[in-house]
Amino acid sequence: MGKKKKSSAETETVLTEEDAAVIDLAEEPKVSSDLVKTLSKICKRKTVLGYIIRDASTATIDLKEPEKLVDYAMLTSQALESGQELSQLLAVGELKSTVIEGRDIKAVCMIIGESKISVFMKKSVDHADLLNSITQ
Amino acid sequence: MSNEVYAFALDNALKEVKSVCPDLANTFIFDENYFTVAKDPDTPQEAINKAIDEFHLVKEKAEAIGGLETVTVQGSEGQVKISRINNFYLATAFSKEADEKFIGTLYGVLIPTVIKLVDQLQPDVPNDETPMTADPEPTQELIEQTYHEEAFEETQQFTLENVEPENVESESVETEYAEAEHEALEQPSFEEAAIIEEPTTEEQVEPIEDEQANASEDFEENGPVLPEPPVTQVIVESIGGLLIKSDTVRIDNSVISRWNDLYGDKTIQEVYLEALDGKTTRCKFKPIKDSKYEGKGVIQMPEKIQAALETSKGELVMVKPVVE
Numbered sequence: 215m216g217k218k219k220k221s222s223a224e225t226e227t228v229l230t231e232e233d234a235a236v237i238d239l240a241e242e243p244k245v246s247s248d249l250v251k252t253l254s255k256i257c258k259r260k261t262v263l264g265y266i267i268r269d270a271s272t273a274t275i276d277l278k279e280p281e282k283l284v285d286y287a288m289l290t291s292q293a294l295e296s297g298q299e300l301s302q303l304l305a306v307g308e309l310k311s312t313v314i315e316g317r318d319i320k321a322v323c324m325i326i327g328e329s330k331i332s333v334f335m336k337k338s339v340d341h342a343d344l345l346n347s348i349t350q
Numbered sequence: 351m352s353n354e355v356y357a358f359a360l361d362n363a364l365k366e367v368k369s370v371c372p373d374l375a376n377t378f379i380f381d382e383n384y385f386t387v388a389k390d391p392d393t394p395q396e397a398i399n400k401a402i403d404e405f406h407l408v409k410e411k412a413e414a415i416g417g418l419e420t421v422t423v424q425g426s427e428g429q430v431k432i433s434r435i436n437n438f439y440l441a442t443a444f445s446k447e448a449d450e451k452f453i454g455t456l457y458g459v460l461i462p463t464v465i466k467l468v469d470q471l472q473p474d475v476p477n478d479e480t481p482m483t484a485d486p487e488p489t490q491e492l493i494e495q496t497y498h499e500e501a502f503e504e505t506q507q508f509t510l511e512n513v514e515p516e517n518v519e520s521e522s523v524e525t526e527y528a529e530a531e532h533e534a535l536e537q538p539s540f541e542e543a544a545i546i547e548e549p550t551t552e553e554q555v556e557p558i559e560d561e562q563a564n565a566s567e568d569f570e571e572n573g574p575v576l577p578e579p580p581v582t583q584v585i586v587e588s589i590g591g592l593l594i595k596s597d598t599v600r601i602d603n604s605v606i607s608r609w610n611d612l613y614g615d616k617t618i619q620e621v622y623l624e625a626l627d628g629k630t631t632r633c634k635f636k637p638i639k640d641s642k643y644e645g646k647g648v649i650q651m652p653e654k655i656q657a658a659l660e661t662s663k664g665e666l667v668m669v670k671p672v673v674e
Contacts, residue, residue, distance in 0.1 A: 282414050285411070285413070285414035286414055288411050289408070289411040289412055289414055289415065292407055292408050292410075292411050293408050293421070295407075296404035296405070296407055296408050296421075297421075297423045299400070299401075299404045300401055300404055300405075300421075300423045300430045301423050301425040301430065303397045303400050303401050303404075304375065304376050304397065304401065304428075304430045304443035305375065305427070305428075305443070306375075306423065306424075306425030306426075306427050306428035306429055306430055306443055306445075307425035307426030307427030307428060308425060308426040309423065309424075309425055309426075310424040310425060310426060311423075311424045312421065312422070312423050312424070313420075313421070313422040313424075314408060314412065314415065314418060314420070314421050314422075315415075315418075315419050315420040315421075315422075316412055316414075316415030316416040316417050316418060316419060317415070317416030317417055317419065318415070318416045319414075319415040319416060320415065321415060334415075
């Protein structure tokens with residue numbers, strides 16, 4: 215879908231590079247290769263717009279519209295943070311996932327182990343099905 | 351329509367839903383300005399405020415997905431869902447045993463229905479909580495309405511002047527005819543149409559905003575309470591002539607439109623006038639026709655009322671609406 219880049223630079227710096235569709239910042243990637251494979255497979259669907267996987271020191275990004283990378287990254291980071299707050303405030307237990315829906319697009323954000331995963335898709339997609347395939 | 355009306359209806363709707371859905375832990379509704387409109391009694395306001403703040407933080411960054419419409423937080427023991435319904439946001443928290451589809455369907459039908467019902471009961475009052483200020487950009491529809499009103503009155507005066515110039519009673523005929531015409535055309539009153547006129551000065555807006563803030567606090571503490579009538583200070587200008595009613599003053603359109611906005615469906619037909627020395631009187635009012643006095647903070651007052659107030663041209667008087 216896009217070219218790959220490797221860099222030892224700070225995550226924030228690299229995120230502003232709009233031409234990077236897939237970025238792996240880690241010297242030794244911590245993100246599970248199975249997870250990346252699964253997401254890459256999901257991403258082949260026309261209705262899925264891409265994904266971002268982050269952990270403490272790495273970020274793997276695959277977006278069909280790489281120019282939206284910064285906006286998507288900020289949005290999903292906030293969505294996960296607010297999701298954690300909301301789950302505590304309204305006592306629904308430990309956060310499993312946060313789904314944010316806009317007019318045309320929705321994003322599914324979740325934490326698996328140390329990885330924060332965000333998948334972007336068209337609003338019509340059944341995200342429950344997609345969630346299952348990621349968590350399996 | 352003010353949020354107080356929605357609050358009453360939606361509060362009851364939330365209570366009813368909760369009574370049939372025991373798995374429903376928390377529900378509340380807030381508006382686009384992030385004010386809580388309704389909530390179930392078991393949800394603390396502090397938690398609601400924090401939850402709204404979190405939603406706001408996400409919404410601020412959601413332009414990339416075309417604005418934020420729904421947030422669903424799946425927890426290990428339940429789910430939080432905040433979704434947009436008309437101009438409001440409904441937040442629900444329920445346990446994982448709850449029937450999500452049932453709750454979704456119930457709210458998806460009930461809340462819009464309640465909102466629509468309230469809208470239908472009082473359709474002509476705007477739905478917002480924003481401070482009442484003059485509308486700086488009139489809509490084409492309102493411009494046309496005002497044009498019809500002005501044109502009609504001018505035609506009417508012309509006819510009366512030519513047929514019965516010395517008959518003072520013609521004034522009441524003019525008014526009655528005008529009112530009948532208004533009803534036939536189903537147009538808003540002159541006072542409502544007057545909302546398009548020039549914005550008023552800041553000195554006049556501020557007291558209204560204060561009144562609104564007080565009214566909002568009163569509602570939270572004591573339920574719906576009409577705000578105190580706003581007092582506006584204006585300069586007396588004389589008005590006279592055969593077709594000028596001796597018991598009617600003419601007031602700036604923007605002042606009248608703010609009263610209408612503030613009191614919604616309440617009738618305002620008269621005003622209290624108070625001179626600086628304390629003399630008071632009550633009389634009818636109409637909007638100022640002469641555009642050169644628009645937005646100048648003046649009141650056009652016949653000699654008779656000036657005499658009653660012991661005031662004269664150039665002096666200050668206080669004016670406030672009589673709300674019935």
